[in-house]
Amino acid sequence: MNTGTVLQCIVYETAPILRAISFIAEGALFMPDQTPNLSLPFILPAQAQKHITHNEAIELLDMIVQLTLESTTAITPPATANEGQAWALGTGATGDWTGQDNMIATWRGGGWLFVAPRDGWQAWVKDIAAMQVLTGGSWVTQGELPPLENLPGLGVNATSDPTNRLSVSSDATLLNNDGSDHQLKINKASVGDTASLLYQSAFAGRAEMGLAGEDDFSIKVSADGSIWTTALSISAGSGRAQFSGVLALTPGAEPVSAVAGDVYFDSGSAKLRCYDGSIWYDLF
Numbered sequence: 001m002n003t004g005t006v007l008q009c010i011v012y013e014t015a016p017i018l019r020a021i022s023f024i025a026e027g028a029l030f031m032p033d034q035t036p037n038l039s040l041p042f043i044l045p046a047q048a049q050k051h052i053t054h055n056e057a058i059e060l061l062d063m064i065v066q067l068t069l070e071s072t073t074a075i076t077p078p079a080t081a082n083e084g085q086a087w088a089l090g091t092g093a094t095g096d097w098t099g100q101d102n103m104i105a106t107w108r109g110g111g112w113l114f115v116a117p118r119d120g121w122q123a124w125v126k127d128i129a130a131m132q133v134l135t136g137g138s139w140v141t142q143g144e145l146p147p148l149e150n151l152p153g154l155g156v157n158a159t160s161d162p163t164n165r166l167s168v169s170s171d172a173t174l175l176n177n178d179g180s181d182h183q184l185k186i187n188k189a190s191v192g193d194t195a196s197l198l199y200q201s202a203f204a205g206r207a208e209m210g211l212a213g214e215d216d217f218s219i220k221v222s223a224d225g226s227i228w229t230t231a232l233s234i235s236a237g238s239g240r241a242q243f244s245g246v247l248a249l250t251p252g253a254e255p256v257s258a259v260a261g262d263v264y265f266d267s268g269s270a271k272l273r274c275y276d277g278s279i280w281y282d283l284f
């Protein structure tokens with residue numbers, strides 16, 4: 001045995017002892033028997049059959065490094081498994097996997113080895129052909145959008161809040177048809193509630209149209225966002241339209257194409273005129 005080999009043997013044999021001494025020097029009450037992250041076993045001072053501990057660590061590294069899983073939702077052991085195959089177990093594992101929910105089961109040396117994964121572990125998952133990361137105890141596909149049902153809020157280039165649960169900051173918003181019609185529905189709970197479109201300037205209301213506190217359709221305007229005037233109200237029962245203020249018609253010439261019921265203010269005669277389908281009548 002040459003000098004280099006002797007030195008290697010000395011370092012190999014004394015390394016565990018030196019590690020133990022360092023833990024004592026740092027004030028540790030005991031020396032851990034495994035690594036903190038991957039739980040790989042240490043070779044302890046004066047330990048017999050060191051190869052067993054060493055091989056166990058190599059076995060774990062062989063599984064964890066470049067981790068490949070057959071599935072991340074498995075609960076039933078396969079009838080046969082190849083050496084090194086691994087599954088991430090779901091809830092309600094059965095058979096040889098009973099009691100090992102959420103563990104990783106890998107077939108090694110003719111039996112099952114169970115390892116507890118930690119958040120942040122990544123694996124290639126064969127049955128979905130995708131990379132997944134353990135996040136909050138669940139395997140999540142990288143790049144996959146979270147579930148979009150029953151979201152508490154959604155902001156597009158903006159931040160939602162408890163009142164404006166959908167907030168969009170954009171130059172325009174497009175709601176397109178899917179082949180034929182398209183409806184935008186605004187539903188209120190009862191007659192006394194409001195279902196309307198509110199138009200604002202610098203977040204101060206200036207105009208509102210819809211069902212404001214009643215089932216009649218109305219258009220309201222405001223100069224300051226606090227005092228509102230109903231400009232137009234249409235009865236839900238009769239369809240009758242009522243203007244609350246002055247109705248101003250811009251004077252103009254007699255319409256070229258008119259239908260019965262058309263009204264205009266004639267600029268030449270300064271009269272309000274109505275068409276009955278054949279003749280124009282002066283109303284005053």
